[in-house]
Amino acid sequence: MLLLGIDVGTSSIKVSVVDAQSQKTLASAQYPDTETAINSPQPGWAEQSPEMWWEHTQQAIRKANASGSYNPKDISAIGIAYQMHGLVVVDKEQQVLRDSIIWCDSRAVEIGNQAFDAIGHEKSLSHLLNSPGNFTASKLAWVKENEPETYSSIHKIMLPGDFVAMKLTGAITTSPSALSEGVLWDFKKDELSEDVIQHFKFEKALIPEVKPVFSEHGKVKQDVSETLGLKAGIPVTYKSGDQPNNALSLNVLRPGEVAATAGTSGVIYGVSDQLVYDQESRVNSFAHVNYASQEKRVGVLLCINGTGIMNSWVKNNLSGGQDYVAMNEAAEKVTIGSKGLRILPFGNGAERMLNNKMIGAHFHNIDLNLHTQAHIYRAVQEGISFAFRYGLDIMRENGMNPQVIRAGQANLFLSPLFAQAFVDATGVPVELYQNDGSVGAALGAGIGSTVFTTPEEAFSNFNPVKLVEPKYTAEYEPVYQDWKALLMNQLNKK
Template identity: 30%
Template sequence: MTAYLLGVDLGATGLKATIIDDRGVTIAEATRPIPTASPHPGWSEQDPDTWWQAAQRAIRDVLQQFKHGAEAIVGIGLSGGAHIAVLEDEHGQVIRPAIMWNDQRSHAEAAALHERAGDRIIATSLNRANPTWTLCQLAWLNAHEPDVRRRTRRLYIAKDHLRARLTGDWTTDYSDALGALMSDVATRGWSADLAALVDWDPATLPPVGQPTDIAGRVTEAAAMATGLAAGTPVVIGSNDTTVELFGAGANRAGEGAIKLATAGVVFLTTARPEVHPPISCYPHVIDGLWYMASGINACASAHRWVRDTFFSDLSEATAFDTMDRLAAAAPAGSDGLIFHPYLMGERAPHWDPKLKGDFLGLTLRHDRGHFARACYEGISFALNDVLGAAKALSGATFGAMRLVGGGSRSATWRQVLADVTGLPMVRPENGDASFGAALVAGMGVGVFTSTADAQSRMRVRETTEPNAAAHARYGEIYALYDQARRALTPVSHAIHAQTVERAGT
């Protein structure tokens, strides 16, 4: 009989549920939005209750499309954004909204931690302190909300908190422990030494297992809430980038991927830990492999902002199609219009929370087609920045890149990215975290007998080759993009001082 698997991914702007069969074919999928609050400039928070509400609805939606009944699902896997901590008190109540990975409030604490113990943090947990990591966020909470530390009895990472609503368990995997910047590479567990840097009680940190370990089973209460069958096994899972890389098929040393989602991320699979801060280093799903990752703050989120700003007269589906069509019709270089996508400051490779986004070179001839193409080009230039920094820091070489995330659906964006970077872009048949999470579940419950068996379910849909003439043209435009970024950095900092620091945040 055919076996079916459910993957649930908790993304930055929405939750997706996907059912696949044992051939790796997607049978049904559903998404539900998740709101984000920004109570101060540079802040980004979510209420974990909205995750559970979205999960209930998305799971019910996907089961409604599924013809075989919830009992046919033999395993469930979850994934979610790294670095996102949920803090519960002694009564199991969430104490405060979860601080998201793109939140920039802890930049001062991150700088202080790096100055005080940077070498120790990197040696122990392989990565450098910056506002993305949970350790720095906890340092901010200690300074600004000290009652939170006193009340906390359990810390969950995002996907684990959502899974706990299904099973009642309290576990995480090593990739998410490492993402908290409080793990120990020697033991693949927690580091009491790093927790002590922010005076955090290690007893509040969850047990650590393997992504394929069965964490628990769907409870009767969760079954009533979601429509799932009680008793269905749920594996621990891993963070979204880890399962996406696996699901996209970048599963041999030297294979890379680019994620076009809320954030943009560049990955490269390696045979051993490659520690080149501030490039991130994570364990792969496949035991013995690792990967490097480095990303920009605003990718599909910048694309969505352009859509909402310049195409608000159109429905969501029509707006995206129109953007793609108009962007394809505009010339390479958007007739001199340049976009810097720093709408939430920037992570790699500049690590500057005070950078601001901009459009440069505006003239009366520019229309919204130019803005749409400049959006694709600006995000591609920002990702090219990351590729360049990774090459310079690590000596890595990149070949054909697997594309994951919603942005990979755009043929225009794929071509622009190929032309900017000079690299072929490979689009998998299934290239998102919910698919990867379902594959991991299949390994955990025995549907797939090995990682090689699971990998055989991954298929390539199409490959976009770079155009040599366009690549040369984009090299000239990128030089202007980078020159403008350097020139405008002091202006961005001055604007930040006027609008953020003056406001006392």
């Protein structure tokens, strides 16, 4: 039996086809090959077209099918992972009413802050596990306040993965995990949050049917199956935000287990069996993929907007056409600390771990007679590593103390320099795995369709490809403290 996983990323769509019996990936494809642009109509705004996601999804599936390594008719279930927190709105004909306001958009911060005050800080934290902040509910409130004609035409709201599932099946569903990432779920009552709905005066009818993450979310339509070469009626049996899904793909399901990613944004994601929350909402808690009323599994998420996008910006603007491999090789020739050059990588919207402040990216201590491109490359990777360390220390304050972190060997973790700097800055070993988000989505489809009787069975052949252990922690500590002092100085200016 074959499983199709779709990962709706910010930069591209990736799909993988996995053989359920062996858990081996038969084919993977990405579309487009270059990074998809984020539209920014105003400073701090970030939007993408949902119809573009659907077009790219179809292209990626066709590309995988063209590999000839499997028969598309043998695919029996589909799983979807997606960039979290984005708002998609459609009318009764399932037509998109506006571009999606995506995860790194900052326009709704103040709306969320006002809701936090109105609902009450303690009640918000104990019931929602978060401040409404800049999440999906606040984005919808922004549309309601600023685009009333659009709001009045909304039939259903959804997250990016819900939209792709709708295009595949015609069905619109959501889950407790999805609602929690939109800050619309009451963990104490295990139901849609009346406090949020009443505060923003939303109509409950806007919320899709709520189903478990691992369940049937519709069947592939006849016309779609013909277009994509699939069997009609294949069920979509799994939908998850990218970070809970990344944790699933790394077999991070039990309390105390921790995963990390370093793509456009950077994330550390740990699982708890308690309804934990940060008093300042610098890290956020959401229902994990295996959350259930009788068995709480909460994902504690540190998200740093400015990580891989900082590395990408340097590549596109300062590398002179070098690729990431050449940049990494050049950076490795520079000593730890980059000869005093320090870079704060926070140039991609408001940072939750910095109390929703938008401080921008900063280069410090540039010596025009000393520093070269190679120093910039290394300082960027060190600055990103230090951002992870700063965030992990916040997670430690909230009881998350990982002994090992699991990560996919992808994006920034393809750089040996970054992987080692991350380990040395945080003091925590990292196990690297080949699995990625699209493979995790495929395995999730297998769990949701009961091909696997337990989640553990989906990872029976799961082993790390590399272990990175601390080597230079002592050398990195004073460099980190110097970087942190610069960050504190910048924060105090805001």
